[in-house]
Amino acid sequence: MQRLAAAVETAARRALGRADALMNRLYGWRYNPLYHSGAVVVALLVVLLVTGIYLLFFYRLGAPYASVAALTAQPWSGRWVRGLHRYASDAAVVATLVHALRVYAQGRRWGPRTLAWVTGLILLFVVFVSGWTGYVMVWDVQAQVLATEGARLLDVLPIFSEPISRAFVGERPIPGAFFFLNLFAHIAFPIGLGLVVWLHVSRVARPGLLPPRGLMWGVIGLLTVLSVAWPVTMGPAADLFRLPGPAPFDVFYAFWLPLVRPLPAGVAWGLFTLIALALVLIPVWTKPAAALRPAPSAVDENLCSGCEQCYLDCPYEAITMIGRPGGTAEGRSALVAHVNPARCVSCGICAGSCAPMGVGPPGRTGRDQLSAARAFVAAQRPDERGVVVIACDRGAGEITGPGAVETARSPVYAVTCVGNLHTSVVEYLVRAGWRGVLIVSCPPRDCWSREGPKWLEQRLYHEREAELQERVDRRRVRLVHAGAAERGVVVAAIAQFRAEIATLAASPGEAEPDLARECEVEEAGR
Amino acid sequence: MTARALRVVIGSALALASAAALAALSALPYAAEPADQAVIRLAWRARGERVRACRRLTPAELAKLPPHMRQEEVCERRVLPYRLRVTIDGASVVDELVRAGGAREDRPLFVFRDLAVAPGPHRLEVMFEREEDGGGRAEREREEDERADARQTPRRLALDQPVTLATRRIVLVTYDDEGKRLRLLAAPGGGS
Numbered sequence: 001m002q003r004l005a006a007a008v009e010t011a012a013r014r015a016l017g018r019a020d021a022l023m024n025r026l027y028g029w030r031y032n033p034l035y036h037s038g039a040v041v042v043a044l045l046v047v048l049l050v051t052g053i054y055l056l057f058f059y060r061l062g063a064p065y066a067s068v069a070a071l072t073a074q075p076w077s078g079r080w081v082r083g084l085h086r087y088a089s090d091a092a093v094v095a096t097l098v099h100a101l102r103v104y105a106q107g108r109r110w111g112p113r114t115l116a117w118v119t120g121l122i123l124l125f126v127v128f129v130s131g132w133t134g135y136v137m138v139w140d141v142q143a144q145v146l147a148t149e150g151a152r153l154l155d156v157l158p159i160f161s162e163p164i165s166r167a168f169v170g171e172r173p174i175p176g177a178f179f180f181l182n183l184f185a186h187i188a189f190p191i192g193l194g195l196v197v198w199l200h201v202s203r204v205a206r207p208g209l210l211p212p213r214g215l216m217w218g219v220i221g222l223l224t225v226l227s228v229a230w231p232v233t234m235g236p237a238a239d240l241f242r243l244p245g246p247a248p249f250d251v252f253y254a255f256w257l258p259l260v261r262p263l264p265a266g267v268a269w270g271l272f273t274l275i276a277l278a279l280v281l282i283p284v285w286t287k288p289a290a291a292l293r294p295a296p297s298a299v300d301e302n303l304c305s306g307c308e309q310c311y312l313d314c315p316y317e318a319i320t321m322i323g324r325p326g327g328t329a330e331g332r333s334a335l336v337a338h339v340n341p342a343r344c345v346s347c348g349i350c351a352g353s354c355a356p357m358g359v360g361p362p363g364r365t366g367r368d369q370l371s372a373a374r375a376f377v378a379a380q381r382p383d384e385r386g387v388v389v390i391a392c393d394r395g396a397g398e399i400t401g402p403g404a405v406e407t408a409r410s411p412v413y414a415v416t417c418v419g420n421l422h423t424s425v426v427e428y429l430v431r432a433g434w435r436g437v438l439i440v441s442c443p444p445r446d447c448w449s450r451e452g453p454k455w456l457e458q459r460l461y462h463e464r465e466a467e468l469q470e471r472v473d474r475r476r477v478r479l480v481h482a483g484a485a486e487r488g489v490v491v492a493a494i495a496q497f498r499a500e501i502a503t504l505a506a507s508p509g510e511a512e513p514d515l516a517r518e519c520e521v522e523e524a525g526r
Numbered sequence: 527m528t529a530r531a532l533r534v535v536i537g538s539a540l541a542l543a544s545a546a547a548l549a550a551l552s553a554l555p556y557a558a559e560p561a562d563q564a565v566i567r568l569a570w571r572a573r574g575e576r577v578r579a580c581r582r583l584t585p586a587e588l589a590k591l592p593p594h595m596r597q598e599e600v601c602e603r604r605v606l607p608y609r610l611r612v613t614i615d616g617a618s619v620v621d622e623l624v625r626a627g628g629a630r631e632d633r634p635l636f637v638f639r640d641l642a643v644a645p646g647p648h649r650l651e652v653m654f655e656r657e658e659d660g661g662g663r664a665e666r667e668r669e670e671d672e673r674a675d676a677r678q679t680p681r682r683l684a685l686d687q688p689v690t691l692a693t694r695r696i697v698l699v700t701y702d703d704e705g706k707r708l709r710l711l712a713a714p715g716g717g718s
Contacts, residue, residue, distance in 0.1 A: 025533065026533055026536060026537035026540060027537055086552065087545075087548060087549065087552065090548055090551070090552050091548060094548070141558075145558045158629065161627075161628075161633065162571070162627070162633075162634070162636070163627075163636050163638060165569075165638050166569065166571065166636065166638070169567060169569035169638070169698060169700070170567075170696065170698050170711065170713075171569065171570075171698060171700050171711065218541075222541055222542075222545050223545070225545070226545040226546075226548070226549055230546070230549040232552070232553070233553060239713070240696070241695065241696045241697075241698070241712060241713035242694055242695060242696060242713070243558075243559040243563060243564070243565060243694040243695070243696060244557070244558040244559055245557060245559075245561070245694055246555050246556065246557040247555070247556065247557075247558075248552075248553035248554065248555060248556075249553070249554055249555075249556040250551075250552050250553065250554075251551040251552070251554050252551065252552065254556070257556070257558065258556070261558065
């Protein structure tokens with residue numbers, strides 16, 4: 001099962017990588033809608049809320065079809081507002097699916113992220129049910145089919161005293177209570193969305209709920225233009241004495257009809273239950289084997305200075321500051337960082353944030369990184385120290401993969417996330433004699449660890465702890481972003497950087513820069 | 527045209543194409559039912575005869591119950607099932623037992639069946655008859671509630687008449703509670 005999950009993950013990652021590369025090229029990574037799919041959904045939900053309130057003023061329970069038809073006939077407002085409401089609901093489904101696919105492809109679905117995965121599925125279900133009830137409100141042919149099919153499915157559940165299908169046999173007019181209940185559900189479900197969205201992002205710090213303004217208004221503007229240029233239509237009015245003929249159906253909310261209608265209701269429920277269970281249990285059945293799971297961060301309390309930087313930087317609120325066990329003897333800080341393993345996803349961003357290198361996942365703390373960097377330098381020929389590439393092994397044009405050195409024509413130093421990278425490693429490489437250090441990260445909104453490139457950029461250029469020391473010539477350090485399928489971007493960046501640093505004097509190069517010792521000296525001086 | 531302008535043009539075209547695809551998929555033509563079909567719909571609610579089966583508990587069974595629940599006689603109420611038989615043009619298309627709703631079969635009976643037929647004239651015979659045996663309980667008593675008896679659906683309902691259905695039309699066979707009979711309902715021009 002895990003092999004299948006891995007194969008699906010790889011295929012999804014490749015497909016998304018190519019789509020990302022295209023979008024980055026056309027719109028730039030800042031406005032790539034695929035990177036912001038989750039936030040786009042929230043923006044669309046806001047649009048749905050605003051347009052829905054407007055539409056509510058015109059909807060009449062006693063004459064659903066006639067009232068929607070009258071609204072659709074309003075050329076100046078009703079038609080396009082209804083169109084925007086509908087297209088936004090369709091776009092919300094698309095964006096939700098893209099978001100789910102991205103989360104799946106990036107393996108962000110198990111362990112501490114299980115809650116976000118499961119609540120995301122609940123959100124998708126709520127969006128779907130809201131759309132379903134919304135279409136029933138119109139009471140055209142599509143509404144009739146959705147309502148009768150829904151009633152058929154619900155009637156096999158032992159929860160209603162009388163079959164709901166009785167309301168749609170045509171013996172008597174549809175009871176007004178039905179339209180009232182449907183409208184109530186259409187409003188109540190989205191209200192519940194707020195709570196689920198809160199749960200969905202409850203385990204991340206600084207959730208980006210809305211996309212960048214340019215993208216947000218671009219999407220809303222595009223849908224508005226669409227609703228004016230391509231007005232939504234209605235099917236013929238529902239007629240319970242007539243079999244539904246050809247009519248426009250919304251694929252995003254009615255895709256299941258051709259699949260489910262031929263099935264007995266019990267079988268349909270069985271299939272739905274199986275699919276729902278499979279999706280909900282994805283965090284369980286695709287969880288890597290224990291040996292392959294990265295260990296959560298740990299704190300070396302002897303090194304922790306209580307500065308709170310790791311607590312501030314952690315994208316998952318997995319770190320809290322607690323009173324130092326044993327008190328503050330020997331001039332130590334009163335607080336010490338504490339990692340909650342149940343929340344830690346082992347992104348290693350805390351390792352990059354810690355000046356005294358006292359926190360991080362096992363094997364990836366600042367000190368471990370310096371050891372690895374020392375071994376890396378020792379393995380390189382001392383007379384070929386032009387550009388060294390530090391690259392995230394999840395994106396960055398997959399430059400850390402096979403054939404990387406040949407492609408880059410530079411040695412490549414792989415990191416699990418650039419947010420994990422301690423700036424001391426950068427300094428070490430420069431002081432070891434490299435003419436330039438090019439760091440290639442994933443585009444900031446596509447970071448698997450959420451905030452890696454953002455924090456690294458601030459550590460390199462804006463003195464955020466643990467900052468790159470002033471003594472390092474910034475001309476020799478460059479940060480660029482590239483997605484997994486953007487190797488060309490990386491190669492071009494290397495070539496450009498190589499040309500630029502060619503004019504700089506060769507880095508003096510120290511035989512054995514010992515940054516670990518310097519850190520200890522700094523720490524002792526605090 | 528500069529590379530940037532080209533990107534803007536292609537980016538705009540892609541956005542518009544995506545929006546157009548969204549709109550097209552938002553209103554895709556779909557026929558939920560075949561074009562050359564009509565339907566005879568059987569749909570009604572019936573109050574069947576309520577019966578109860580009583581038995582005396584053994585001393586051992588009584589001893590297991592809490593003192594305040596020790597009734598010597600326990601009764602289970604239920605509604606007798608009906609057999610539904612439908613014949614169209616002389617061919618039997620339905621012959622099934624319709625049981626009352628609810629886990630204890632003590633709710634009303636509901637009939638809901640859609641029978642697809644070719645448009646045109648047909649001979650329709652419907653029989654809805656109480657199954658007196660009802661599962662062969664040894665001891666059975668009629669409900670004593672006279673009012674309930676008055677509201678009960680007759681032991682036997684029958685409909686035998688020609689119907690003519692237009693394409694895509696539905697003719698409804700339902701139960702007239704006041705007239706205590708099955709009747710046909712159709713929209714004007716949809717069938718007779």
